[in-house]
Amino acid sequence: MLLACPQCTLENPLDVTHCVCCTSVLSPDDRIRTLLNQVHLLASELHDARAIIASLPHRHISPPMPRTPPTTVVNVNAQSLRRMGYRSLDAWLAASPHHKYVGRGMAARDGKPAMPGSVWGNPFKIGRDGTRDDVVQQYRDYITDKITRGDVDLSDVRGKVLGCWCKPEGCHGDVLAELADAHTE
Missing domain, CATH: 3.30.160 (Double Stranded RNA Binding Domain)
Incomplete structure (x- = not known):
């Protein structure tokens, strides 16, 4: 002015x-x-x-969505479960909706009921199908193909605690955790 x-x-x-x-x-x-x-x-x-x-028309701004925790894998053998404070695999599964068994089915034995296999189980066996590294890689190819075809949905395991018998060794559960956390929708 x-x-x-x-x-x-x-x-x-x-x-x-x-x-x-x-x-x-x-x-x-x-x-x-x-x-x-x-x-x-x-x-x-x-x-x-x-x-x-x-x-101006008011826009409602939603609060940020809570972040999904990382998907993790734990060993579900009896000793590991006891260390975590559970008496059995059934008790571990019942303790939280975030606990998910991803192993193969088990036949009934010693008075224990059969355990149904998971759709996420690894169909490849060490020895019959190769070394541990081989079967984990075969599982990666197998499950990636199933995900691509839409046969399985990673949201079923994303953010969960996956239970398998292999941990802490190389495990198909690690493949699932990696894929689930990488494919956020």
Whole structure:
């Protein structure tokens, strides 16, 4: 904003006390009045901007979705289960909906009921189908193909604690955990 000189009418910046053309004194009252006018103009523009913002449709912003915990794999043999505070595999499974058995089926023995196999079980066996590393890689190829075809859904295991007999050695459960955490939808 500029202030007109009363003598020559040249527009001068507000931060000068004398006209840059004729060196006439620029009245402090005129400078103050001009600054106040500028403040009122800005206040009016701010009021208008607030009215425009208030008239806009409001968007509801949802809070961020909670993050899914990482998928993990634990050993479910009797000793490991006891260390975790469980009497049996059944007790471990019943303790949380986040516990998921991903091993093969087991026949009934010693008075214990049969354990059904998981759709996530590894059909490849160490020895018959190769080394531990071989069967884990075969499982990776096998399960990736099933996921691609839509036969299984990784959301079934994502964020869960997967139970298998292999841990802490190389395990198909590690493959599942890796794939589940990598394929977030």
